[in-house]
Amino acid sequence: MEEQHGTDPGGQRPGLDPAIRRGLTQPRFSRRQLLRSAGAGAGALSIGGFLAACGVKGATTASSGSTPAGGVGTAAWWAKQKLHHKVNFANWPYYIDVLKGKHPSLEHFTQQTGIQVTYTEPINDNPPFYAKIRPSLQAKQYTGYDIIVTTNNSPPLGYLIDFGWLIPLDRSMMTNFNKYAGPLIKNPSWDPGNKYTMAWQSGWTAIGYNSSMIQNPGTSVGILFDKKYSGKIGMMSDPQELGSLGLLAIGVDPASSTESEWAKAAKKLQTQKSDGLVRAYYDQSYIDHLKNGDILVSMAWSGDIFQADLNSKYKALKLLIPQEGGMFWTDNMCIPMYAQNPKDAMTLMDFYFDPQVQAVVEYYNDYVCPVPDAQNVLRHPTGWAKTALDAMRPEIGLAPSVTADAQTVFPDEQYIKDSKNYYQYKSQEELTAWNNLFLPITQGS
Amino acid sequence: MEQPVLADHPGLVTRRRTRPRLGKALAPYLLSLPAGLWLLVLFLIPLVVMLSLSLQTCNSASGACVMTWHWGEFGQQLSLYHTQFITSIYFAGAATIIDLIVSFPIAYWIAFHGGNKKNFFLLMLLVPFFVSFVIRTVVWEFILSDQGIILGSLKNAHLLPQNFHVLATGYAVVAGLAYNYLPFTALPLYVAIERIDKRVLDAAYDLYASKRQAFLRVILPLTIPGLFAAFLLTFVPALGDYINQQILGGTSNTMIGTVIQNAFLVNLDYAGGSALSAVLLAVALVGIFAYARLLGSRTIEEYI
Numbered sequence: 001m002e003e004q005h006g007t008d009p010g011g012q013r014p015g016l017d018p019a020i021r022r023g024l025t026q027p028r029f030s031r032r033q034l035l036r037s038a039g040a041g042a043g044a045l046s047i048g049g050f051l052a053a054c055g056v057k058g059a060t061t062a063s064s065g066s067t068p069a070g071g072v073g074t075a076a077w078w079a080k081q082k083l084h085h086k087v088n089f090a091n092w093p094y095y096i097d098v099l100k101g102k103h104p105s106l107e108h109f110t111q112q113t114g115i116q117v118t119y120t121e122p123i124n125d126n127p128p129f130y131a132k133i134r135p136s137l138q139a140k141q142y143t144g145y146d147i148i149v150t151t152n153n154s155p156p157l158g159y160l161i162d163f164g165w166l167i168p169l170d171r172s173m174m175t176n177f178n179k180y181a182g183p184l185i186k187n188p189s190w191d192p193g194n195k196y197t198m199a200w201q202s203g204w205t206a207i208g209y210n211s212s213m214i215q216n217p218g219t220s221v222g223i224l225f226d227k228k229y230s231g232k233i234g235m236m237s238d239p240q241e242l243g244s245l246g247l248l249a250i251g252v253d254p255a256s257s258t259e260s261e262w263a264k265a266a267k268k269l270q271t272q273k274s275d276g277l278v279r280a281y282y283d284q285s286y287i288d289h290l291k292n293g294d295i296l297v298s299m300a301w302s303g304d305i306f307q308a309d310l311n312s313k314y315k316a317l318k319l320l321i322p323q324e325g326g327m328f329w330t331d332n333m334c335i336p337m338y339a340q341n342p343k344d345a346m347t348l349m350d351f352y353f354d355p356q357v358q359a360v361v362e363y364y365n366d367y368v369c370p371v372p373d374a375q376n377v378l379r380h381p382t383g384w385a386k387t388a389l390d391a392m393r394p395e396i397g398l399a400p401s402v403t404a405d406a407q408t409v410f411p412d413e414q415y416i417k418d419s420k421n422y423y424q425y426k427s428q429e430e431l432t433a434w435n436n437l438f439l440p441i442t443q444g445s
Numbered sequence: 446m447e448q449p450v451l452a453d454h455p456g457l458v459t460r461r462r463t464r465p466r467l468g469k470a471l472a473p474y475l476l477s478l479p480a481g482l483w484l485l486v487l488f489l490i491p492l493v494v495m496l497s498l499s500l501q502t503c504n505s506a507s508g509a510c511v512m513t514w515h516w517g518e519f520g521q522q523l524s525l526y527h528t529q530f531i532t533s534i535y536f537a538g539a540a541t542i543i544d545l546i547v548s549f550p551i552a553y554w555i556a557f558h559g560g561n562k563k564n565f566f567l568l569m570l571l572v573p574f575f576v577s578f579v580i581r582t583v584v585w586e587f588i589l590s591d592q593g594i595i596l597g598s599l600k601n602a603h604l605l606p607q608n609f610h611v612l613a614t615g616y617a618v619v620a621g622l623a624y625n626y627l628p629f630t631a632l633p634l635y636v637a638i639e640r641i642d643k644r645v646l647d648a649a650y651d652l653y654a655s656k657r658q659a660f661l662r663v664i665l666p667l668t669i670p671g672l673f674a675a676f677l678l679t680f681v682p683a684l685g686d687y688i689n690q691q692i693l694g695g696t697s698n699t700m701i702g703t704v705i706q707n708a709f710l711v712n713l714d715y716a717g718g719s720a721l722s723a724v725l726l727a728v729a730l731v732g733i734f735a736y737a738r739l740l741g742s743r744t745i746e747e748y749i
Contacts (some may be wrong), residue, residue: 128710136510159506231608239711280613280695293592294612349655373516428506435712440525443707 025140234298613695637671
């Protein structure tokens with residue numbers, strides 16, 4: 001009502017009713033005045049000049065090379081560590097065996113070792129997770145995690161190693177790893193000698209297509225540049241994935257590529273886009289669009305296609321590892337600096353290289369298994385593995401032998417030979433150059 | 446200014462306290478303290494940090510930033526991404542206009558014909574928005590997919606060509622924005638229309654105004670502050686939105702929000718992201734002031 005009559009304290013009108021007059025003659029303050037004084041107060045405080053002081057503190061002292069200070073990670077340091085019977089494990093979502101909301105392999109681990117596991121799934125993408133734990137590492141504080149899982153094709157793993165933010169692994173606690181780890185992930189190019197990391201799972205970035213609509217997919221990445229499928233092609237928005245595929249398409253091995261070749265690959269991808277071939281640049285959501293027919297062919301992760309295939313509705317989805325090669329990536333377990341339970345972490349990491357345990361994980365996951373011997377366990381399970389696999393079977397719906405026979409879980413020689421590695425950036429400038437070439441493609445207008 | 450003539454108590458005005466007690470003098474400031482702190486901690490400090498960061502040079506590996514007064518960042522980012530700015534303004538503007546056109550009749554109808562069920566109708570307007578923003582958008586993605594329940598059936602009935610699609614187009618993005626921000630338009634408009642004294646309308650009719658004239662010369666002018674508030678509350682968030690574009694859009698309609706998100710999360714390029722955010726803020730402010738001038742609205746704060 002006030003607004004309609006006008007309550008401006010200076011406003012003078014003859015013949016007002018008594019209520020209004022009372023409002024006029026007594027010192028009151030309106031909401032507007034209140035807002036104004038709030039603004040003035042905040043303004044006065046802000047003039048203080050934060051400008052130069054505000055910012056983000058960096059790792060100015062951390063860059064002391066790849067060996068952490070204080071002998072952390074040496075044999076002598078490890079000898080002093082004790083088990084605390086608890087461990088905090090950070091992983092990606094849907095990346096471990098699940099049965100009725102529990103994780104059989106983790107329960108088995110606790111039973112065997114008495115170590116309680118707090119398993120969380122806070123990692124959705126590498127750079128944001130790195131940005132999240134970085135402040136703790138800079139402040140020389142526990143990140144809250146004893147084990148984290150990072151991908152070799154994304155810059156943060158290199159950063160973590162370069163800044164000395166990973167604890168070198170205890171060589172004496174890698175019994176299972178030394179015995180069972182497969183050739184693809186033992187002594188890998190991104191971490192020679194497995195000084196800091198042990199693989200969790202691997203996979204290919206290859207091509208997924210709908211075989212009911214595409215009868216002759218061919219054998220090449222050329223399918224993603226085929227005008228026949230114009231507007232029905234999905235590409236990945238991640239610059240590392242996109243750039244690597246562009247390099248394969250121009251016949252270059254990404255691992256040994258040069259900057260001038262990157263530019264050529266970017267040009268090829270730009271043309272693909274400006275010709276209207278690409279429907280959109282997707283994150284993990286490409287798989288839904290492939291399932292519902294929005295796209296017919298797409299860059300795809302091997303495990304996704306395999307998992308989709310398990311559902312009879314999506315039987316038509318097929319994986320194609322092109323003759324140019326499938327990009328092989330690995331998610332790696334590592335122990336961040338200042339971890340409070342490093343010995344428990346080591347115990348858990350090595351535990352997952354037991355073929356029995358890995359068989360159970362793979363029955364659910366269907367990514368590339370780091371332990372080739374798990375194949376035999378899936379075919380002829382015994383003991384704990386048999387109990388767990390049998391319990392999971394009604395939910396998975398397929399025999400464990402199907403997983404055992406899958407090329408995308410236990411690849412043969414040819415698959416391994418066709419695998420290609422990602423480019424390892426040698427400097428920050430290289431990474432910037434790469435991103436400046438490939439990011440504008442995905443977020444162009 | 447002439448002295449007010451107060452017939453019944455002529456002495457009141459002159460007896461106004463000349464030296465108010467300290468408590469009373471401080472009252473407005475004390476009362477505004479929570480709001481002031483809120484503005485300071487959640488708006489001004491982040492704003493200053495952002496502006497400061499945009500002038501620093503950052504290392505994306507270590508996250509270390511050094512103040513270098515690098516004004517070039519703005520030019521560089523603008524030369525790379527000016528088209529995305531234009532796309533954003535265009536999309537957000539289109540969505541806002543659609544929202545204003547759609548929600549005006551709704552708000553008008555509820556305010557004038559809602560009777561004693563007004564609250565119920567308002568609730569009905571809001572109920573869909575109790576579901577999370579992202580989920581609603583993803584469901585649209587599902588409904589509008591190429592072979593989905595709508596387009597798929599129409600295609601099977603040969604009413605649409607096989608290659609017709611809605612998703613991955615600019616139209617889908619604008620529609621998504623318009624849908625998601627509808628309540629932000631409808632509610633301020635409702636408040637503005639609700640406040641109109643119905644007798645004013647009767648007076649207009651008494652003076653032989655046609656329905657059209659009554660609307661254009663009475664209702665519309667009285668709702669201008671509400672229109673302005675609705676515009677602000679819709680256009681500004683839509684301008685920086687990236688969810689709709691990422692879920693419903695395709696390759697050639699990237700909005701600036703996506704670019705900023707990528708700068709911060711994928712590239713860990715804090716300086717670039719901050720510079721883009723600062724430009725976005727400036728664009729929004731310029732837009733708002735231009736619009737305020739245009740409508741001559743001085744009573745915005747009454748409505749938002």
